[in-house]
Amino acid sequence: PTIYRHDYQAPAFWIDTVDLTFDLDPAKTRVLNKMTLRRNPDVPAQPLRLDGEELNLARVLVNGQGTSFKLEGDQLVLENLPEGADPIALEIFTTCNPSKNTELMGLYTSEGGFFTQCEAQGFRRITYFLDRPDVMATYKVTLRAEKKAYPVLLSNGNLLEQGDLEDGRHFAVWHDPFRKPSYLFALVAAPLVAREQRIVSRGGKEHLLQVFVRPGDLDKTEHAMQALLQSIAWDEARFGLALDLERFMIVATSDFNAGAMENKGLNIFNTKYVLAKPSTATDDDYDGITSVIGHEYFHNWTGNRITCRDWFQLSLKEGLTVFRDQEFSEDLAGSPSARAVCRIGNVRGLRAVQFSEDSGPMAHPVRPDQYQEIANFYTATVYEKGAEVVRMYQTLVGRDGFRKGMDLYFQRHDGQAVTCDDFAQAMADANPDSALAAQLEVFKRWYSQAGTPVLHASGSYDAAAQTYTLTLRQSCPATPGQPAKQPFLIPVRMGLIGRDGQALPLQLQGDTGTPLLERVLVLHDTEASFTFADIPEAPVPSLLRQFSAPVWLELQGEDEAAQLHRLAHDSDAFNRWEAAQRLMMAQAVSAVQASEMPAQVLNASTLDALRAVLRNPALDAAFKQLVLTLPDELEIAEELDSVDPQRIKMVSEALCQQVAHALAEDWLSLYEAHENTGAYVPEPVSAGRRALANLALENLCRIARDSGDVVWPGKAYQRFKDASNMTDRMGALRALLEGQSVLAQPALERFHALFQDEALVLDKWFRLQATRNDLDGKVLGQVRALLQHKDFHLSNPNRVRSLITAFCHANPGAFHRADAAGYVFWADQVLALDGINAQIAARLARAMDHWKRLAEPYRSAAGEAIRRVAAKPDLSADVREVVSRALQDA
Numbered sequence: 075p076t077i078y079r080h081d082y083q084a085p086a087f088w089i090d091t092v093d094l095t096f097d098l099d100p101a102k103t104r105v106l107n108k109m110t111l112r113r114n115p116d117v118p119a120q121p122l123r124l125d126g127e128e129l130n131l132a133r134v135l136v137n138g139q140g141t142s143f144k145l146e147g148d149q150l151v152l153e154n155l156p157e158g159a160d161p162i163a164l165e166i167f168t169t170c171n172p173s174k175n176t177e178l179m180g181l182y183t184s185e186g187g188f189f190t191q192c193e194a195q196g197f198r199r200i201t202y203f204l205d206r207p208d209v210m211a212t213y214k215v216t217l218r219a220e221k222k223a224y225p226v227l228l229s230n231g232n233l234l235e236q237g238d239l240e241d242g243r244h245f246a247v248w249h250d251p252f253r254k255p256s257y258l259f260a261l262v263a264a265p266l267v268a269r270e271q272r273i274v275s276r277g278g279k280e281h282l283l284q285v286f287v288r289p290g291d292l293d294k295t296e297h298a299m300q301a302l303l304q305s306i307a308w309d310e311a312r313f314g315l316a317l318d319l320e321r322f323m324i325v326a327t328s329d330f331n332a333g334a335m336e337n338k339g340l341n342i343f344n345t346k347y348v349l350a351k352p353s354t355a356t357d358d359d360y361d362g363i364t365s366v367i368g369h370e371y372f373h374n375w376t377g378n379r380i381t382c383r384d385w386f387q388l389s390l391k392e393g394l395t396v397f398r399d400q401e402f403s404e405d406l407a408g409s410p411s412a413r414a415v416c417r418i419g420n421v422r423g424l425r426a427v428q429f430s431e432d433s434g435p436m437a438h439p440v441r442p443d444q445y446q447e448i449a450n451f452y453t454a455t456v457y458e459k460g461a462e463v464v465r466m467y468q469t470l471v472g473r474d475g476f477r478k479g480m481d482l483y484f485q486r487h488d489g490q491a492v493t494c495d496d497f498a499q500a501m502a503d504a505n506p507d508s509a510l511a512a513q514l515e516v517f518k519r520w521y522s523q524a525g526t527p528v529l530h531a532s533g534s535y536d537a538a539a540q541t542y543t544l545t546l547r548q549s550c551p552a553t554p555g556q557p558a559k560q561p562f563l564i565p566v567r568m569g570l571i572g573r574d575g576q577a578l579p580l581q582l583q584g585d586t587g588t589p590l591l592e593r594v595l596v597l598h599d600t601e602a603s604f605t606f607a608d609i610p611e612a613p614v615p616s617l618l619r620q621f622s623a624p625v626w627l628e629l630q631g632e633d634e635a636a637q638l639h640r641l642a643h644d645s646d647a648f649n650r651w652e653a654a655q656r657l658m659m660a661q662a663v664s665a666v667q668a669s670e671m672p673a674q675v676l677n678a679s680t681l682d683a684l685r686a687v688l689r690n691p692a693l694d695a696a697f698k699q700l701v702l703t704l705p706d707e708l709e710i711a712e713e714l715d716s717v718d719p720q721r722i723k724m725v726s727e728a729l730c731q732q733v734a735h736a737l738a739e740d741w742l743s744l745y746e747a748h749e750n751t752g753a754y755v756p757e758p759v760s761a762g763r764r765a766l767a768n769l770a771l772e773n774l775c776r777i778a779r780d781s782g783d784v785v786w787p788g789k790a791y792q793r794f795k796d797a798s799n800m801t802d803r804m805g806a807l808r809a810l811l812e813g814q815s816v817l818a819q820p821a822l823e824r825f826h827a828l829f830q831d832e833a834l835v836l837d838k839w840f841r842l843q844a845t846r847n848d849l850d851g852k853v854l855g856q857v858r859a860l861l862q863h864k865d866f867h868l869s870n871p872n873r874v875r876s877l878i879t880a881f882c883h884a885n886p887g888a889f890h891r892a893d894a895a896g897y898v899f900w901a902d903q904v905l906a907l908d909g910i911n912a913q914i915a916a917r918l919a920r921a922m923d924h925w926k927r928l929a930e931p932y933r934s935a936a937g938e939a940i941r942r943v944a945a946k947p948d949l950s951a952d953v954r955e956v957v958s959r960a961l962q963d964a
């Protein structure tokens with residue numbers, strides 16, 4: 075059934091308190107749920123309908139007495155509750171089977187422990203409840219379990235009491251003083267140990283911080299604790315938001331559907347975002363941990379203290395919290411260029427995943443209007459585009475104005491379940507003189523309209539009048555259910571660059587203020603022109619600096635010289651990087667579209683410009699590495715209306731080989747200059763050096779592949795063997811794979827032997843093989859063989875993502891085969907997974923989002939595979955929604 079945003083109705087009952095008692099047993103856990111409810115006086119009297127799923131119901135008591143009830147589908151319906159305003163005591167006794175819970179929603183077992191995941195609708199798999207975010211209650215939780223097997227018993231809030239019971243069992247009683255929706259409930263019962271830290275916050279309050287892991291993993295928790303301490307300090311300093319709990323716990327589990335979960339006071343994490351030591355985690359892993367720890371911690375205010383009224387408002391907490399974690403990471407990075415590197419990384423991710431989502435069958439607004447399965451809407455649109463929308467508020471009202479808006483938001487709504495409109499209103503009301511307040515309704519179209527707008531820009535210089543006029547025009551392609559779009563409000567951060575590379579002062583005609591070197595223009599109509607006075611020479615415009623809006627930018631009539639000028643001179647590091655990307659992309663696209671494959675993809679001037687970047691002593695290694703990261707197959711495909719994956723693969727391969735050979739001398743000298751980064755510290759400067767050294771090594775091994783040279787593969791193997799940290803080890807291994815070296819296979823085998831007991835490293839091992847460059851069409855066969863590997867388990871989401879999802883989503887050249895074997899594999903795996911974990915299956919299903927843009931024979935074969943999946947009668951709602959959208963008007 076489809077759920078519509080406009081059908082929202084307040085609940086007929088409120089639940090004020092919940093008292094839960096768990097007798098934990100893997101096969102049969104008993105749950106006693108005692109609630110106090112009252113009727114919502116604002117809603118006409120009606121029966122109570124409680125959500126439940128996969129529960130065995132044993133008893134229902136109302137005010138201590140037996141009562142009549144019925145089960146309608148998944149709901150427990152009580153029709154004869156007392157009338158009037160008095161509180162009602164409702165007691166429900168159920169059992170469930172955590173060991174059979176392979177969906178990993180609700181209460182499940184993992185590696186000998188119990189864990190929960192309740193967002194969005196997992197609590198109903200624990201007990202009957204009004205499982206919706208606008209019903210907020212205080213919880214008291216008693217946990218009872220065998221002491222030896224489950225020495226640690228955790229739930230939200232404060233520990234009231236703990237002790238021993240008969241028969242080797244023990245108990246703990248927890249109380250959470252904050253009202254919360256059911257999706258923030260959590261419990262853990264497992265054999266864990268904790269790294270602990272006590273802190274005193276600014277108000278003089280003491281707090282206990284704990285990171286719980288399996289005993290062997292304690293040596294990988296230092297970075298996580300550090301990140302938590304930094305998060306706490308940052309939220310106080312930047313937003314005046316302090317830790318409100320005596321105890322803040324993080325628990326890591328290796329079986330987890332998502333990255334992590336912000337349960338009040340008891341965050342549960344995928345081990346991937348907690349565990350790190352230099353020998354097992356890469357620089358990217360360390361960064362990922364910092365941002366996810368920050369993200370979940372920041373949810374305590376943006377998500378938990380103020381939560382969502384209904385799930386259509388998901389971006390209220392997710393967009394805002396992603397924005398906050400991005401700002402946190404940027405602030406930690408420090409230098410302007412390290413900040414730019416962060417921003418470029420985030421924008422690359424946004425464009426790769428969200429822009430692609432926006433142009434496919436699953437396109438939806440930041441605040442969706444309908445869904446069949448809410449789990450399918452934890453998307454790049456809700457998260458990453460949502461974060462860009464929040465960033466635009468800050469761009470429009472400034473950092474101080476944004477802080478004022480946040481303050482007002484908390485003043486008005488602390489303790490409430492609210493909507494995206496409430497957030498927008500607080501931002502506008504706190505900044506009454508802003509362009510945001512003046513055009514709030516236009517701005518809010520970012521929440522209601524799907525699709526990526528195109529910003530068309532053209533400039534004209536009038537030498538006689540010494541003026542430069544910039545004309546901005548916008549359009550937005552249709553998306554499913556939204557054929558026509560109204561204009562968006564687009565903030566365009568910009569500057570003008572003079573002939574010598576200098577920034578030209580910007581004075582809008584008729585404006586008398588002091589000229590600025592950078593401005594934010596606001597486009598809120600279909601088209602607008604801006605004329606700058608006293609411009610002495612024809613400038614090169616630099617638009618959308620820092621990527622100030624989530625749009626495609628089209629610079630009309632711009633020649634290559636202008637791009638090269640920006641690459642050489644733009645004061646905005648983001649746009650400098652962007653200029654290089656555009657230069658390379660344009661040439662890659664014409665190579666794909668040419669009737670005959672050209673001998674060279676890039677022209678000489680582009681190669682010269684790339685070389686100049688590598689040789690520029692003023693630029694950081696991290697930035698150089700990003701500029702020389704070439705457009706990949708998926709990015710190229712996104713630019714095309716008809717996609718021939720094998721043709722794109724050929725061009726991409728030619729591009730890589732060309733850049734390797736053309737810059738050979740530079741790769742050599744860069745490798746020598748950066749290969750040794752000293753003792754491992756996960757921080758941006760040395761991480762940049764490692765990234766550049768690894769890129770250089772990869773290119774040197776690519777050159778060796780053509781020349782038959784064995785020296786560089788030999789060096790790479792040596793580096794792989796001797797590496798003191800995982801970043802260098804993975805870099806060398808990838809170089810061997812890219813170089814198609816005969817040493818690649820022995821290196822992979824050695825890697826497995828070294829790390830066979832490190833689950834997160836094994837994930838890397840599977841992923842490397844699933845995503846390796848497929849020059850001989852053998853990767854699919856290898857992936858199939860790896861499914862039979864003793865370390866592969868279809869029930870573990872991290873492993874599935876590393877092998878199956880990575881292959882189908884991130885290795886287009888291997889996946890899209892003319893013989894359709896990739897699609898057959900995809901359908902088989904979606905169907906196999908659907909019976910185990912529907913959320914993971916649905917994510918895999920989305921690898922076919924863009925099948926309609928495929929050229930033949932791919933398109934027909936893909937359609938057939940999708941129809942085969944859709945034909946399965948008892949498909950989960952998750953996968954059903956994805957494939958039926960993909961097939962719509964096919």
Ligand code: ARG
Nearest residue numbers: 193194332334335336449452
């Ligand atoms: N709220 C969590 C976070 O963003 C993610 C929950 C994931 N839930 C899901 N159904 N995918 O931190």
Ligand code: ZN
Nearest residue numbers: 369373392395
């Ligand atoms: Zn989140």
